[in-house]
Every structure is written in C-alpha cells, then in structure tokens.
Amino acid sequence: MKSALINKSDIRLLLKEASREWNIYAPLEVQGGDVNFCCLPKENIKEALNRVTLDDKWIPVPPKDLFFPQLESLFEIKKNKIEETVEYSKKLLFGIKACDYQGILFSDEFFKRTFQDNYYLSRTKDRLVIIKSCLTPPRQNACFCTSAKTGPFLDKDFDIQLVDIGEAYLVEIGSKRGEDFILKYKRFFKLCSNSEVDKALTVKEKAVDSIELKIDFSRAVELMKGKEPPEEIYKKIAQRCIHCGGCIYVCPTCTCFNVFDDKENEAMIRYRNWDTCVFEGFTREASGFNPRETKWLRASRRYEHKLWYDYKTTGKSGCVGCGRCLTSCPVELGMSKFIQEITA
Amino acid sequence: MAKVLTTCIYCGCGCGLYLISDRMKLIGAYPSQNHPVSKGCLCVKGWNSYEFVNNLQRLKKPLIKKNGKLQTVTWDKAIDRVARKFKEINKKHGPDALGFLSSAKTTNEENYLAMKLARAVFKTNNVDHCARLCHASTVAGLTAAFGSGAMTNSIEEFENAEVILVTGSDTTEQHPLIGSRIINAIDKGTTLIVIDPRKIELAKHAAIYAQPRFGADVAWINGMMNVIISEGLDAKEYIRERTEGYEELKELVKDYSLEYVEKIAGIPKDKLIDAARIYARAKKAMIVYTMGITQHTTGVDNVKSLANLAMLTGHVGFESTGVNPLRGQNNVQGACDVGALPDVYSGYQPVTNASIRKKFESAWGVKNLPDKAGLTVTEIIKSAGEGKIRGLYIIGENPVLSDPDSNQVRACLEKIEFLVVQDIFLSETAEYADVVLPAASYAEKDGTFTNTERRVQRIRKVINPPGQARADWQIICEVAERCGYKGMNYSRPSEIMDEIASVTPMYAGISYDRLEPFGLQWPCSTKEHPGTKFLHKDRFSKGKGTFSPRPYIPPNELPDEEYNFILSTGRTYWHWHTGTMTRRTSTLDREVPTAYVEIHPNDAQGLGIKKDDMLRVSSRRGRIELKARITEKSQEGSVFIPFHFKEAAANVLTNPAIDPIAKIPEYKVCAVKIEKL
Known part of the structure; x- marks a missing residue:
C-alpha cells in the first residue's frame, strides 16, 4: 500500500x-x-x-x-409535466x-x-x-x-x-x-x-x-443460522421498545424506505422516506392482514436481517458495529445487547 | 444542506433536534446528542417532525369568506378586515364581546403578544388557550398547594428516584422520552407504582399495578393517606415546618377506610397498603401525572389530593422528589407562563391586582386595563353560542375537534358574527372563519418554547414560510398596529423576550444570548441566575404548603342502563391532537390511518365483536362509527377513543361538564352505548 x-x-x-x-x-x-x-x-x-x-x-x-436522505423527492408534477429530481x-x-x-x-x-x-x-x-x-x-x-x-x-x-x-x-x-x-x-x-x-x-x-466492548459476533451469526433464538428474548425486547424507529434510522446499513405522494390540486410530489420494520404499517398488507402482527415479531426482524439474512444474501453482516442502535435507543436496547443475550 | 438546532414541536418533553433542510424544504430531523432531554434519542414523532411542514396543503395566502366561500385576498385587505371588524364590535358591544384563543403550539413571544393584543389593544381579559383543556386543574391545584403550577423536578431526575408513582399518565405513549427514563430507572433499582384505570404499557414494568375505576382518584389517594397516617408513616417534622392545614386533612381522610376505598375505586386493600407504604417510606419519590388526573369535573380536587399525598410524606422540594404534572404540548407551559390565560398576566401575575395592572399599563403605554378575570376557552365557545362573544380570534387551535361536545361547538361557531382563524392548515375550525390568516410553522420562525421541566429554549428559523405565510408574531403586531396601537413594534422575537423579561419576575433573567445552547429553567430572576432545577427547595413558592382535603365526588355522567359503558378519550403515540400535522406525516398516518375504539376482550366477546368490526358508539350528545380494537388495555365496562380523527371525532361524544374552578371538561369519563354495525 x-x-x-x-x-x-x-x-x-x-x-x-x-x-x-x-x-x-x-x-x-x-x-x-x-x-x-x-x-x-x-x-x-x-x-x-x-x-x-x-x-x-x-x-x-x-x-x-x-x-439516501431521510426524505427525498423522486419526481414532481407541475402543470402536467413530470420533473425527475436526481x-x-x-x-x-x-x-x-x-x-x-x-x-x-x-x-x-x-x-x-x-x-x-x-x-x-x-x-x-x-x-x-x-x-x-x-x-x-x-x-x-x-x-x-x-x-x-x-x-x-x-x-x-x-x-x-x-x-x-x-x-x-x-x-x-x-x-x-x-x-x-x-x-x-x-x-x-x-x-x-x-x-x-x-x-x-x-x-x-x-x-x-x-475498544473494550467485546461480543461474540461470529457465534451469534452461527446461532442465528441454526435456529431461532428463544421467543422470550424478542418478547422482552418488544415489551421495552417504544417504537421510535431510532435504531433503524441511525443504522448505517438500514435502507428500507416508503414511497408516498403529496397532492394538492394540480401539483403532486412523489417522495420516499426512511422506513422501519418496527412499525406495524411496514408489513401490513392491503387486506389488513399483517404477517408480523405482534410487537415481538416485528422486534425480531432487524436482528434476523442483520445477523442471518444479510449473510445469506451477501456473505456479510449488515451490522458494522457502530453501536448507534444502542445509543439512539431511549430504552437502551441495541445489537450488542441482543448478541450478548443470545450468546450468554 | 443545512442542519439547524431547534426544539421539537410535539409533546412537552422539549427534545432538542436538528432540522435538516435542502433548497428551502425540510428533508429530515434528528436528535441532539448533548441536549439534556433528547440525549441522542427521539420518539417517532420527533424523528418525523419535519414532513408536514412541506405539505402542499399548507395555507399560503390570506382568505376572506365571500358568499359563503373562502377566497384569496391580499394581506392588506385581510388585516384591514380583522382590525375594522374587531374595532366595530368593540365599539358597539364592548370589549368583552371579543375573545382570543391563543395556542400552546406557538412560541412564548407569540402567546405574550396574543394576550397583549387582547388586553392592551382591546381591553378584554377574554384570552385563553388549550391549557384549559389539559392542565388548568394543575395550575389551579398546585398553585393553591405549593404556589406554583409546574413540574417540580427536572426530567433528568427520574433516573435517580427511589420510587416513581405514575397515575393518569400513559407516559411511554405521551411523553416517550420520560416514559423511557422511567423504564431505565427500574433497571437501576427504582420501584415503579402504576395506578391507572387503563392497563398502560408501564403497568408491565411496575412493581405494583392497581387499576382503579375511572374518576375514583380522590378516593384512592385519600385511602393511601389514611394508611400512611394510621401507620405513622407521615413526615411529621416536614409537615410541622413546611405546611399548614394538616389537622383538617387528617380529619377528612380517616373516613376513607380500605373497605370504603375498595368499594369506590375497586383497588384491593393489600395493593393500596403496599403502594402507600412503598411511596411513604421512600427517601426520593416522584409522582407523575397527566390528563387522567386533570380532565375531570374533579380535576382540581384530584391535583390537590396528589399534592396532599406528596406533602404528607415530605416528598416535595428535593432532588428526584416531587410532584410532576407532565405538560402535553410543546409550549403549553410557556403559553401559561407568559399569560395567555384569562386571570393572569405573564408570570401568573393576577389581573385583579391593581399594582400589577399599573405595572403593565406603564410597560404597554395604555390606561384602564380590565380588572376582572376574563372567560376561559370553554366559556368563550359557550358565550359565542349565546351571542355574547361576537368576535373571536383563534390562533393555532382547532376547537371543532379538540373541545368537548363537537356538535355544540360547531353550532356555537356558526353563530359568531366574526371569526378569525390563524393557522398553518385549513383546519375544521377554519372552515367557519370569516378571515383565515396563513401562519408560519415552527421551522419558519424564531422564538422560544418552554418545556415541561420549565426549560425555556430556542426554536430557530430553518426555511422560509410557504407562499405569503407569516410568523404569528408578525401577524399579531400588524393587527395591533392597524388598530392604532403603537406599542407592538418589534424587529425580531428576541426583543419580545426582552419585554417579557422586563415585566415577568420568573423570566427576568432570560434573554436569547443566555439560552444557548440548551436553554434555562425558570425561575430565573436575574441575568446571573443559573436557572432552577427543582422547585420548592427549603420553602414552598408561596411560603407554607397548604393541605386542601377534598372529599370524593363521582364523575358527572356515569353509565346507566341505556348508556352502559364508560368512555375515556385521549391521544395515541402516533398522532397529535386534531391530526393537522401527524395525519400529514406519512409514517405516522400509515401506522394509525383511522379512528378506532379500544374495548376489553370480555366486553367484545359479550357483544360478539371481532377485531376491526365497525361499531357505532353513541352518547347523549352524538354518535360516531369506527373500528373495534380489542385490548386488555381497556378496563372492562369501558372503552377508549383517541380524539385525532375528524371522520369519527371522539369529542362528538364527550361531556362538556366542567370542573367548577379550572373549567376543564371531563374528557376522561362519560357514558356511551355500543352497537355492532
């Protein structure tokens, strides 16, 4: 080099x-x-x-x-003309x-x-x-x-x-x-x-x-690959979680977004903004059915994604160890605590 | 791209957040790391506090109603119409035919100007705001007990309390950054007691959870005090040195035996004894309460009873020890502080006091300020219906959805001769207006908000207002000027704060340069004063604390054979009040897109109701149709409806009966019936 x-x-x-x-x-x-x-x-x-x-x-x-701004306009319609905003x-x-x-x-x-x-x-x-x-x-x-x-x-x-x-x-x-x-x-x-x-x-x-905080990351990944962690762990997280979305908003690799329109008279703007999997509306289907209806099922999603799904699809974890999910959490939950709990 | 530190627009926590702008649009919001409340965190509303500002439906031009339709006009014409009509009504029917509703969403400076407009320009004390509907009971009750109607401690003190007693507050939903501190405090050894008719989230974290019946607060609080006195757990030295009226209290509470309280409130004896002992024996104990205590016809009694309980155990006036009404709106504390109330000027200085009036007359350059307390929100609307209030100026409030008995509110607004509504969106109330004035949002102006822990902190202009919209303070000044008043000429909000400081002892030390970076907590009496973390240290603000023993009085309207359920109303975590902002925020609106009614599983089963079934809920005042949500959060025999939704407005059903002192409506209890559609 x-x-x-x-x-x-x-x-x-x-x-x-x-x-x-x-x-x-x-x-x-x-x-x-x-x-x-x-x-x-x-x-x-x-x-x-x-x-x-x-x-x-x-x-x-x-x-x-x-x-990937928190909110971005994708395109606007003004007087029947579409303007893309790149x-x-x-x-x-x-x-x-x-x-x-x-x-x-x-x-x-x-x-x-x-x-x-x-x-x-x-x-x-x-x-x-x-x-x-x-x-x-x-x-x-x-x-x-x-x-x-x-x-x-x-x-x-x-x-x-x-x-x-x-x-x-x-x-x-x-x-x-x-x-x-x-x-x-x-x-x-x-x-x-x-x-x-x-x-x-x-x-x-x-x-x-x-860096004093040491967690058994690779063992966590192995565990998540093998079988689901006990429901009780997710249920405990769900009971504490206040659904602010902070852990996901601040995660360097969380990229989920929602798309919506703001319309008034002739004008329209199509936006996308940051979304999070702890929200009930994130997985709610048009019929009203929600495959992740309970709080704990939604709470589990982020951990499954970072520690299992990302590996499966990319060979790498989406968790980069920045610790922001913990420090942005009003009730002190975070990836490091989850890993400590499942590998304890 | 710019990132500007400001204060959140939603609840009274007053989190510090950065608004992110790009080419005059807001594109994000995130927490301040070092702000004493947010500390790097926000709730979901804080994280999404920017989106509604961009909404295309924002009011951009002034409107005047012509032939029943609101039409665009110039600012000049709109201000002219307002000034002319208000002067005309004043001349014809006297100043008290005018009313002014200010707003806990706007800044301290703007609330101060709203009351100055009412008092100095039009000579009426008919000025009030939505604190009437939330913490009027607190202002009355705690002022009588302690001499100050504000949260006695600071938010950071929760984490060091030994015991926290939460009652009538769904803290994690309504004050998330305080609710979360309570949860964290439990990890560090705090004992949580929750006494609430709804099985709120915090109940799951509590060492003791008791579920009283709705409106039985005075009974269980008296019962707890009876246990404390009879077991000798009262703070005798504290009571002797710092309080008055103990003997009368002792006399009253002895009638509240455990059996009697269990009969009224439904709290099992053992639980009440445990709660009383744990609370009384703690060295540092904090009471947390909100609307579940205040929104009753006995709201003031409830507040006074909690104050009694705290004084009885010596639990006021120390760190992590006190009585903590959590203020709901971002600036409801400030709107009260700066005098947007019918009986006081800024700093709670009474309008009935001649020397205080003289002080304001000389500061404002006017004569003959009115010497009688004016009308409250609830009375102003009622008087409008009776033809006594003929001109009404509403700033940033939406009484059609927020006040009790909506149908009656609509009928009253119909009757007003001249209605001005100043807002950021065309609200349900604005539809009744003769003139609509487009205002700037919190991201488009400078000013200050005062949070629930009395922290006066800055908001800052990030972007320009849309179209021709103007900041509320500018609009109010223009109206005053057009009415011929010369004393409202400011070039920036900091000058208004300087004026507030000059006439308001508890804000005397506050000026914009001192508010960097994260504000100051009042009382702040001099330019050197560092602000006050907790109140009533060594002595109460009024000298001795006063026990006010209150007997139990049942709610105004209880279930009967026909209307056999109790209805309680409130907010959800995801929405704010009448939804003008949150229903225009995609994430929040998607989460709770429409109205619902919470019902206990046993009641649902009895009525054959399944999740999402459409129900008709009726009271003696009206009926609405909405979806069922089945949850054990609701007590059996009761239902809960959030009041955000115009398509099924909870306040169509609520009872306008009010507390005799605070004039706050009983939003928390009325009788309804339920039919499956």
Missing part, C-alpha cells in the same frame, strides 16, 4: 483548497458540543473549517443521508470512521443489487472518502467494531485512510481515486519514512486494544 504524510495543521488548508472542486462533508462542532456530519458551505468556508473536528467525537447519525455533485467525505464507511459500501451494493437505483447511485457517482479512523472509541460502552471486524482501521477497499501519529497523519492510499486526489493536491503531502509506517502500526494496535 502506498503511504504519505500530512501535517495536522495542513488538513484545513487542504480542505479549503479542495472545496473549489468538491462539496465537502465533514464532522462539524455545532451547538452544545454536538458534532454533526455537515456540508461545508462554500460561501463561509473559513468559519466552517474552524469547526471541523479532528477528534474522535460521536456523531449520532451516520453519513448515509448524503446518498441529485448529482462531486462529494468529498472527510473524517468518516471505518465502520461508517463499511456501512456506505454495504448500502452501495444494496442499491444496485436488484436494480440500479438511480436516485441513490447518482449521488454516489463522484465520491471520494477520506477515512479518519478512531484511536479511541467515541462511545466506550457502545462501539464494537473489533468484534464486527469493521474497524477501527481498514486494510482495503478505501480511497484514503488517515492514521493519527501525533503531529501528522500517515496517509494510506487504497485506490486509484485516492492516489489521483493526493497527486492533485500533492503540495500538502510529504513522503513518509518506514519509522512513521511503524509508528502507525503501533497506533493501530493501541486503537484496537482501546
């Missing part, structure tokens, strides 16, 4: 320069210490760059909404975590597996991702990427990955696109020495060790 170096102080200069060509999305500190993944406004790039955080901060919603722009995603990038790759596959979903794919067409992997888990009790084998560092399938080695980042180049980017902005990058590559190795080992 090719590597380079960039001084930490040069990151913002690089982003400023790149913003001429790219729409840049990065973790920004907003009010009250919240960090959100935001598009840096070109008209006010300097102020926004100051708020870009390079720390391992928790971001409550993964960047999936850049390609978005395309050059997107540079800076500061993505390894788990979230795995989520993006998984969703990419989904949106082209059966048919080419142009609304999604158009948004991804010109995309470059710079991963800034975590040295410490942003949420100690929730992150379990080492168990899910999705991080904190990637070995392949990325464009660019930054490893924090103190004053500078070691820049790992994982794709042709990544290499082209580094060449284009080469004045910000330096050659790196073996000692820096070695240093990065030590950093990576320490980062792996820093």
Whole structure:
C-alpha cells in the first residue's frame, strides 16, 4: 500500500483548497458540543473549517443521508409535466470512521443489487472518502467494531485512510481515486519514512486494544443460522421498545424506505422516506392482514436481517458495529445487547 | 444542506433536534446528542417532525369568506378586515364581546403578544388557550398547594428516584422520552407504582399495578393517606415546618377506610397498603401525572389530593422528589407562563391586582386595563353560542375537534358574527372563519418554547414560510398596529423576550444570548441566575404548603342502563391532537390511518365483536362509527377513543361538564352505548 504524510495543521488548508472542486462533508462542532456530519458551505468556508473536528467525537447519525436522505423527492408534477429530481455533485467525505464507511459500501451494493437505483447511485457517482479512523472509541460502552471486524482501521477497499501519529497523519492510499486526489493536491503531502509506517502500526494496535466492548459476533451469526433464538428474548425486547424507529434510522446499513405522494390540486410530489420494520404499517398488507402482527415479531426482524439474512444474501453482516442502535435507543436496547443475550 | 438546532414541536418533553433542510424544504430531523432531554434519542414523532411542514396543503395566502366561500385576498385587505371588524364590535358591544384563543403550539413571544393584543389593544381579559383543556386543574391545584403550577423536578431526575408513582399518565405513549427514563430507572433499582384505570404499557414494568375505576382518584389517594397516617408513616417534622392545614386533612381522610376505598375505586386493600407504604417510606419519590388526573369535573380536587399525598410524606422540594404534572404540548407551559390565560398576566401575575395592572399599563403605554378575570376557552365557545362573544380570534387551535361536545361547538361557531382563524392548515375550525390568516410553522420562525421541566429554549428559523405565510408574531403586531396601537413594534422575537423579561419576575433573567445552547429553567430572576432545577427547595413558592382535603365526588355522567359503558378519550403515540400535522406525516398516518375504539376482550366477546368490526358508539350528545380494537388495555365496562380523527371525532361524544374552578371538561369519563354495525 502506498503511504504519505500530512501535517495536522495542513488538513484545513487542504480542505479549503479542495472545496473549489468538491462539496465537502465533514464532522462539524455545532451547538452544545454536538458534532454533526455537515456540508461545508462554500460561501463561509473559513468559519466552517474552524469547526471541523479532528477528534474522535460521536456523531449520532451516520453519513448515509448524503446518498439516501431521510426524505427525498423522486419526481414532481407541475402543470402536467413530470420533473425527475436526481441529485448529482462531486462529494468529498472527510473524517468518516471505518465502520461508517463499511456501512456506505454495504448500502452501495444494496442499491444496485436488484436494480440500479438511480436516485441513490447518482449521488454516489463522484465520491471520494477520506477515512479518519478512531484511536479511541467515541462511545466506550457502545462501539464494537473489533468484534464486527469493521474497524477501527481498514486494510482495503478505501480511497484514503488517515492514521493519527501525533503531529501528522500517515496517509494510506487504497485506490486509484485516492492516489489521483493526493497527486492533485500533492503540495500538502510529504513522503513518509518506514519509522512513521511503524509508528502507525503501533497506533493501530493501541486503537484496537482501546475498544473494550467485546461480543461474540461470529457465534451469534452461527446461532442465528441454526435456529431461532428463544421467543422470550424478542418478547422482552418488544415489551421495552417504544417504537421510535431510532435504531433503524441511525443504522448505517438500514435502507428500507416508503414511497408516498403529496397532492394538492394540480401539483403532486412523489417522495420516499426512511422506513422501519418496527412499525406495524411496514408489513401490513392491503387486506389488513399483517404477517408480523405482534410487537415481538416485528422486534425480531432487524436482528434476523442483520445477523442471518444479510449473510445469506451477501456473505456479510449488515451490522458494522457502530453501536448507534444502542445509543439512539431511549430504552437502551441495541445489537450488542441482543448478541450478548443470545450468546450468554 | 443545512442542519439547524431547534426544539421539537410535539409533546412537552422539549427534545432538542436538528432540522435538516435542502433548497428551502425540510428533508429530515434528528436528535441532539448533548441536549439534556433528547440525549441522542427521539420518539417517532420527533424523528418525523419535519414532513408536514412541506405539505402542499399548507395555507399560503390570506382568505376572506365571500358568499359563503373562502377566497384569496391580499394581506392588506385581510388585516384591514380583522382590525375594522374587531374595532366595530368593540365599539358597539364592548370589549368583552371579543375573545382570543391563543395556542400552546406557538412560541412564548407569540402567546405574550396574543394576550397583549387582547388586553392592551382591546381591553378584554377574554384570552385563553388549550391549557384549559389539559392542565388548568394543575395550575389551579398546585398553585393553591405549593404556589406554583409546574413540574417540580427536572426530567433528568427520574433516573435517580427511589420510587416513581405514575397515575393518569400513559407516559411511554405521551411523553416517550420520560416514559423511557422511567423504564431505565427500574433497571437501576427504582420501584415503579402504576395506578391507572387503563392497563398502560408501564403497568408491565411496575412493581405494583392497581387499576382503579375511572374518576375514583380522590378516593384512592385519600385511602393511601389514611394508611400512611394510621401507620405513622407521615413526615411529621416536614409537615410541622413546611405546611399548614394538616389537622383538617387528617380529619377528612380517616373516613376513607380500605373497605370504603375498595368499594369506590375497586383497588384491593393489600395493593393500596403496599403502594402507600412503598411511596411513604421512600427517601426520593416522584409522582407523575397527566390528563387522567386533570380532565375531570374533579380535576382540581384530584391535583390537590396528589399534592396532599406528596406533602404528607415530605416528598416535595428535593432532588428526584416531587410532584410532576407532565405538560402535553410543546409550549403549553410557556403559553401559561407568559399569560395567555384569562386571570393572569405573564408570570401568573393576577389581573385583579391593581399594582400589577399599573405595572403593565406603564410597560404597554395604555390606561384602564380590565380588572376582572376574563372567560376561559370553554366559556368563550359557550358565550359565542349565546351571542355574547361576537368576535373571536383563534390562533393555532382547532376547537371543532379538540373541545368537548363537537356538535355544540360547531353550532356555537356558526353563530359568531366574526371569526378569525390563524393557522398553518385549513383546519375544521377554519372552515367557519370569516378571515383565515396563513401562519408560519415552527421551522419558519424564531422564538422560544418552554418545556415541561420549565426549560425555556430556542426554536430557530430553518426555511422560509410557504407562499405569503407569516410568523404569528408578525401577524399579531400588524393587527395591533392597524388598530392604532403603537406599542407592538418589534424587529425580531428576541426583543419580545426582552419585554417579557422586563415585566415577568420568573423570566427576568432570560434573554436569547443566555439560552444557548440548551436553554434555562425558570425561575430565573436575574441575568446571573443559573436557572432552577427543582422547585420548592427549603420553602414552598408561596411560603407554607397548604393541605386542601377534598372529599370524593363521582364523575358527572356515569353509565346507566341505556348508556352502559364508560368512555375515556385521549391521544395515541402516533398522532397529535386534531391530526393537522401527524395525519400529514406519512409514517405516522400509515401506522394509525383511522379512528378506532379500544374495548376489553370480555366486553367484545359479550357483544360478539371481532377485531376491526365497525361499531357505532353513541352518547347523549352524538354518535360516531369506527373500528373495534380489542385490548386488555381497556378496563372492562369501558372503552377508549383517541380524539385525532375528524371522520369519527371522539369529542362528538364527550361531556362538556366542567370542573367548577379550572373549567376543564371531563374528557376522561362519560357514558356511551355500543352497537355492532
């Protein structure tokens, strides 16, 4: 793998320069210490760059909404004319975590597996991702990427990955696109020495060790393949669950959506928005019959999907170990707790 | 794409959320990670709080009724008509022929201006809002007991309570981010007691669940106090030092023997004893209640009785210890705080107090502010039917669906000489309007909401309003100006808050710059005051807490041979009030697309009713047809209908009988009969 170096102080200069060509999305500190993944406004790039955080901060919603917005218009009818609304722009995603990038790759596959979903794919067409992997888990009790084998560092399938080695980042180049980017902005990058590559190795080992939450992911997958977990486990979850949909809304690989129309007089907009399998309406059929009528049957769906169905269809789990289902859950349910329970 | 921090529009939890916009449309909402209420979570309504804003049915232009039809006009014409008609009615019939319904959905600033419009410009105290229909009993009851009608603790305190007593609150459905904290608290060792006529979700998590009969609250609370006193579990030192009226209470509750209470309320003796002992012995105990307590003809009695119970055991005025009415609407606390009530100005300063009136006269530059309390929501609608209220200005409320006895409400609105409705959609009420004014939604303006824990927090403009719609505060100011009043000239809502702070002691320290990032909890008396986490520390707001012993009085209308079921009404988790927003939100509307009635399996079996059968439910006031939902959540002999649905409006059936003090209707009990269609 090719590597380079960039001084930490040069990151913002690089982003400023790149913003001429790219729409840049990065973790920004907003009010009250919240960090959100935001598009840096070109008209006010300097102020926004100051708020870009390079720390391992928790971001409550993964960047999936850049390609699959919570609500998007598919087409509009105005005066009997149909206008399709397909978005395309050059997107540079800076500061993505390894788990979230795995989520993006998984969703990419989904949106082209059966048919080419142009609304999604158009948004991804010109995309470059710079991963800034975590040295410490942003949420100690929730992150379990080492168990899910999705991080904190990637070995392949990325464009660019930054490893924090103190004053500078070691820049790992994982794709042709990544290499082209580094060449284009080469004045910000330096050659790196073996000692820096070695240093990065030590950093990576320490980062792996820093993730304390360990769950038996592979055993969970084996169990789910063999037989259904006891109903009581799902029933307990269903009794607690308040059906906010949060675990699914924040899941980097949950891609279910609903389609609906907003109509008034001559105007009409066809939308799609995020949907979740914990809702009764998700599986209710037109006749009123619901194959997942009870709360516990609906509660089970997400776990079956991530730990069994995804493996069956793609060979990979849809769970990337980001821990967001736990931290977005008002009643503290989540994939890690489920796995702990079935493998206990 | 922009992400802007704001406050949720739905319940009183007041979650902090980011609204996401793209090219002047909202495309999403998600929680703030560090906000003290949301903490990275939201309920389903919060996650879906953006969609209705985009809806194509939003009102975009002012409308005036011509030949029975609402027609588009310019703002100039619409404001002119409103000002002219209101001045004319005022001149001809006096100020009290006018009425103003403000809104717990709009901001503090807008509620303050609505009451200022009524009082300073038109000289009437006939201004009220939907708190009348939800927590009027709380404001009256807790003010009498403690001196303040608000939640005494903060939301974060639930997780450290030793005992939580939930009554008349379906907390996980109606205040999901509080309900979930209660569930989490149980994991950490909290004991939950649920006493509720409906077998709510929280009942499944409770150490003790007791199912009283509807409207028997005073009886079981008195019964619990009787156990506590007779077993010597009352907080004698606390009672001596901090309260008054204990002897009278003791005298009254001794009549509420376990046998008597079991007969009235149907709670088995042992359960009541257990509940009393657990609650009384706890060091930190919080009571949680909502509409199941307040929406009765004995609403104030119910609230006072809970206050008695808390004071008797010394359970008010400490951390994780208190009486917690959860406010329903996003800004119902604030609308009350800033004086959209007929008897008080902002900060609960009475209109009957001459020196207070003088203060407002001088602040507003007017003379002769009216000195008698005005009419309440329920009285305003009734007076409109009697021809006493001739001009009515309704902001963001939909009484046709939300007030009891809908047919009567419709008849009253028909009779009004001049009705103005200011809203974001053409509501069922707007159909009766002479002038309809298109308002901006919460995502299209700046302002503040005050949540149930008294947290004053910002909402922020994310996108422009559709068409010509304007923020409520701007519209109100224009009406005032057109009426010749010069004292409502603001360039931004922060200036209105500065004025509120200058005349309202409990908001005196509040200004927009201090509300970053997540607000301040009142009382906040100076610019240095850090806000108040829990109330009544060391002493009650009014000095000594007052015991108000109340006897049990049955509900106004109980079942008889013909109308043999009890009907209770309320909300579902998925919808909000009259559905103007949630029924225009695809996810929420799909989940519960139409009206239903909940009935106990035994009753359903007796009547041969199966799931989804169409039923006719009738009361003495009307009838509706809707689907059956069979569930043990309903008590035998009772049914429950949510009030969101215009096609089968629960309030066609409800009883307009009101509490004599709070004037709140008895939404929770009336008699109905059920027929299978």
